[in-house]
Amino acid sequence: MGETVRETYFAPAERDEPAIVLGQHERFKTLGSVVVLDALPVTVMVLNPCRQLVYGNSMLREALGLESLQSVLGQRPGEIFGCIHARKMKAGCGTSEFCRECGAVRAILSAVGGKASVQECRMLHNAPDGGVEGLDLRVTSTPFNYLGEDFVIFSLQDVSHEQRRRALERVFFHDVLNLAGALSGLTDHLTESLPEDARPSASMLSEGLDRLLDEISSQKDLLAAESHELACHPSWLSALDVTRAVARIHAGHPVARGREVVANEDGGEIALLTDPAILGRALGNMVKNALEASPEGSVVSIGYMLDPMGVRFFVHNPGVMPRRIQLKVFSRSFSTKGEGRGLGTYSIKLLTERYLKGEVGFSSTEEDGTTFYILLPLEPPNAACASEK
Numbered sequence: 001m002g003e004t005v006r007e008t009y010f011a012p013a014e015r016d017e018p019a020i021v022l023g024q025h026e027r028f029k030t031l032g033s034v035v036v037l038d039a040l041p042v043t044v045m046v047l048n049p050c051r052q053l054v055y056g057n058s059m060l061r062e063a064l065g066l067e068s069l070q071s072v073l074g075q076r077p078g079e080i081f082g083c084i085h086a087r088k089m090k091a092g093c094g095t096s097e098f099c100r101e102c103g104a105v106r107a108i109l110s111a112v113g114g115k116a117s118v119q120e121c122r123m124l125h126n127a128p129d130g131g132v133e134g135l136d137l138r139v140t141s142t143p144f145n146y147l148g149e150d151f152v153i154f155s156l157q158d159v160s161h162e163q164r165r166r167a168l169e170r171v172f173f174h175d176v177l178n179l180a181g182a183l184s185g186l187t188d189h190l191t192e193s194l195p196e197d198a199r200p201s202a203s204m205l206s207e208g209l210d211r212l213l214d215e216i217s218s219q220k221d222l223l224a225a226e227s228h229e230l231a232c233h234p235s236w237l238s239a240l241d242v243t244r245a246v247a248r249i250h251a252g253h254p255v256a257r258g259r260e261v262v263a264n265e266d267g268g269e270i271a272l273l274t275d276p277a278i279l280g281r282a283l284g285n286m287v288k289n290a291l292e293a294s295p296e297g298s299v300v301s302i303g304y305m306l307d308p309m310g311v312r313f314f315v316h317n318p319g320v321m322p323r324r325i326q327l328k329v330f331s332r333s334f335s336t337k338g339e340g341r342g343l344g345t346y347s348i349k350l351l352t353e354r355y356l357k358g359e360v361g362f363s364s365t366e367e368d369g370t371t372f373y374i375l376l377p378l379e380p381p382n383a384a385c386a387s388e389k
Contacts, residue, residue: 006089010099011109013091015050021074024054027147040155046144047152049112051076051094051105054151077104077154081135082126104139104156111141111152121156176216221281222347225354232275232355234380239270239304239311246280247302250287258296261287264303270311273379274356282351282360283313286372289345290317293370310358310377318369326364348374356380 007013016024028034028046037044037057046055052074061069064080078086078093088096094105103119110117121137135158142153187205224230247263250256283302290300294317304313321329330349352358358376 007091008089008095009097011051011094011105013089013095015052015074015091016048018074021048021052021054024048024149024151025069025073028055031146042155042157045077045154045156047077047108047154049150049152051108051112051152053077053080077108077156078102078123081123084124084126084132104137104154107139107141108152108154111143111154112150114143116140116142120159181213221278222350225347225350228354230278230351230355232278234273234275236271236273237276237279239267239272239313240265242276242279242283243267243302243304243313246283246287250284250291253288253291255288255291256300259291259294260299261291262299262301264301267304267306267311270304270306271378272311272376274376278351278355279313279374279376282348282356282374283315285345285348286315286374290315290370290372293317293319293321295319307375309375312373312375314371314373316369316371320366321364321370326362329362330360345372348372352376 034055037046037055038059040057040059043059043063044057045053045060048054053069053072053076054074056069056072061067064072066072072080076086076093077083078099083093085096085098085102086093088098093099094102094108099105102123103121104123107117107119107121118138118140121135121139123135123137124132125135126132137156138159139154139156141155144151144153187209221230243263243265247261251261287300287302294300298318300315300317302313302315304311306312330345349360352360352374356374356376357380358374360372360374362370362372364370
């Protein structure tokens with residue numbers, strides 16, 4: 001007895017007849033608001049429950065180089081865009097074993113089931129030159145009912161450049177951190193064998209490499225935070241210990257020359273559950289910003305206090321920000337230090353609110369100077385501080 005031929009390994013194989021698809025297409029053409037799809041800067045497709053194209057916007061026609069979609073009506077997305085797996089099974093796109101891992105098929109099936117979905121899709125497709133080309137796509141599917149009939153609004157964006165950039169960033173940070181770390185270790189080793197009069201210079205070099213490592217790590221963490229990839233590891237901390245450590249570390253920072261960093265320890269013993277590295281990074285940025293904004297001879301203080309909402313960390317400097325500056329604080333690329341250098345306050349807000357589930361704010365007046373604060377719960381909801389994806 002022969003082996004049964006499978007119709008599908010994943011999504012349903014059934015399709016609507018061409019006449020039904022054409023009827024669905026004609027009904028959508030009469031929908032006045034469908035012209036809105038042509039105004040969208042992304043490729044949008046309207047699919048029926050069998051995952052077949054019944055309508056598409058101008059971006060789809062442009063991507064395919066077609067004046068009309070008649071030739072592709074009734075086809076499924078993988079067939080339209082030449083996915084190399086779309087023809088592996090007689091039933092077409094979505095039915096091969098490879099399709100089980102396809103984000104596009106998963107997103108569409110979710111919407112067919114009544115639930116919107118956003119997925120990543122990595123497609124190998126047949127390029128115009130006859131070769132195979134890889135695409136990284138972000139796909140979005142939304143259920144839609146029109147005249148009592150269910151459809152799926154399916155959009156896709158080519159994010160290949162974004163994925164390549166992120167991959168290069170990971171390699172760059174990995175290699176640069178390794179190199180800087182090796183140089184720092186070598187410098188420490190050589191310092192021990194240098195003559196006494198040469199050791200201060202070597203010590204300065206070692207400190208500079210440590211600062212470089214910290215700056216590289218800071219940028220790496222910021223990019224990871226923006227893409228929801230930063231790992232968060234909460235543990236119980238002493239607010240007093242955190243304050244002392246941040247003050248001690250930044251008292252020796254180059255930007256602190258001619259200025260004093262003081263730890264205010266009046267808050268007593270307060271324990272909180274949070275990520276020590278992320279909190280230290282946020283508070284450290286607050287202290288560095290305060291030092292940069294203070295003239296020589298100034299005192300920058302860092303402290304904490306119990307708050308009805310948890311624990312409030314604060315950093316104070318005697319200066320005052322003009323109102324026009326205050327209105328732009330926390331913007332990603334704004335800085336009083338020059339164009340494109342405004343990541344300090346932005347990163348504080350991003351790290352605190354997305355990862356530590358806290359709140360960031362400030363006050364700045366002629367009478368009281370400038371105080372930035374981070375307000376954190378003593379224990380985040382469900383004892384978890386990682387951002388939700």
